[in-house]
Amino acid sequence: MTIDGERKITITAIAREAGVSVPTVSRVVNGRSDVSPATRARIEELLHEHGYRRRTSRRRDRAGLIDLVFNDLDSPWAVEIIRGVEEVAHAAAVGTVVSAVHRRSTSTRQWLENLRTRASDGVILVLSTLQPTHQAELRRLNVPIVAVDPAGGPALEMPTVGATNWAGGLAATEHLISQGHRRIGFVAGPPRLLCSRARLDGHRAALEAAGIDSDPELVRPGDFYHESGFQAGRSLLDLPDPPSAIFAASDQMAFGVYEAVRQRGLRIPDDLSVIGFDDLPEARWSSPPLTTIRQPLAEMGTLAARTVLRLAKGEEVESPRVELATHLVVRDSTATPTPRPKRR
CATH class of the missing domain: 3.40.50.2300 (Response regulator)
Structure with missing residues (x-):
């Protein structure tokens, strides 16, 4: 059975022609890895042939979530970044899912699996490293990503927000x-x-x-x-x-x-x-x-959240990398040195 006569290309129609189940086609459409190479190739060929397009904008609108991912959450600056992201998310009526991957590959894989399930509108990464396999998986998920880099950023082609x-x-x-x-x-x-x-x-x-x-x-x-x-x-x-x-x-x-x-x-x-x-x-x-x-950690979080929400709407950003200014705050821990003899 072909789908040439269908008024609208649907996953159900694609599954019928490929001779597979609807969930199998859905897994391919959503970038899941648990499909055999031969089956994936056949489904992708049909998707291309019939011009099927994912309705990503509707899915993301329904999700109403931003994923915010850290190496660890035991740093006070993480709290400041979260505060900035939350301010924007609250104003946009979007929820925030905060995760820590603890620099472990297993934790990152689990987070990626959860991300697939949630179908978040976008991701803000505050990570010092990210394995190439995980980078590739993020690309397959096709969600907007912004990196905040007070402690560095992964080597991905994405907008970044940092400081001077x-x-x-x-x-x-x-x-x-x-x-x-x-x-x-x-x-x-x-x-x-x-x-x-x-x-x-x-x-x-x-x-x-x-x-x-x-x-x-x-x-x-x-x-x-x-x-x-x-x-x-x-x-x-x-x-x-x-x-x-x-x-x-x-x-x-x-x-x-x-x-x-x-x-x-x-x-x-x-x-x-x-x-x-x-x-x-x-x-x-x-x-x-x-x-x-x-x-300006909170401001960095704010800018990252605004950027990822703009990307989720299909809008472009002015610059792929933004650095917010740092400045000196003088308090009481510095003063003119007191002369002292050298130790013998």
Whole structure:
């Protein structure tokens, strides 16, 4: 039986001609992988032959959902991004599904399966890595995707929303130099992430502009979390000639440095100036309040949500990559260095 006489091309008609069930055709149409290659090829041939088009806009309109996906949810900046996305979603009467894949392949596969079932209007990714197989699966699902990259972004062709990390690194170090610091420690984020490298490059650019040599001994690795800041802070304070200031590439690592200073019986900023990056809500309530570089996390979430909803409506975006400005927020954790004798 052919479907040439059908007034409207339907999945039921395609299934009849292919000699398969309606659910099988539906799985092919929706990019599911649980169909044999031969059957998939036959169905796709018929879909092309008869000019079948998925009614994606209607499906997405009915879904009324945005998927927001993180590596982890145990970071305060994740809460800020969620706050920005929720503001837009609420105004648009769209729900938000928040997931964490915990950097595990099995978690990502489970999320992708759930995404197929939900048929969300769009996806906002806040991920540092994404396997090529998962990237291909997202493309097959044919849903709008926007990446938010305070901690990097997957290598997919998609709009991205970020911040001026290099300029922030430059501003933080220039602030310390303006106060008279010349020996400045730096606690870096993961080197695989673009934002980490940009903050370090900005730091080095400020040193170079001031005629200060960039000393590798003063750079310590971190992962944006408290413990790495604590360990890096201890290591820098144990140097024979410790720095008079430390620039931590995230507020959480700066708070780790705070604890290292406290355990040494030292005081901030009397014995050590500390500056962070993010301007998390707790930065203003720390003791002393933390000088930091404000990264507009909530605004990044807001822009990502607006962008993904525009894409879901079939609209174009002005630029594939947007960087929102960072700026220095001066509080009480930085001051002019107090001269001290070098350790023997």
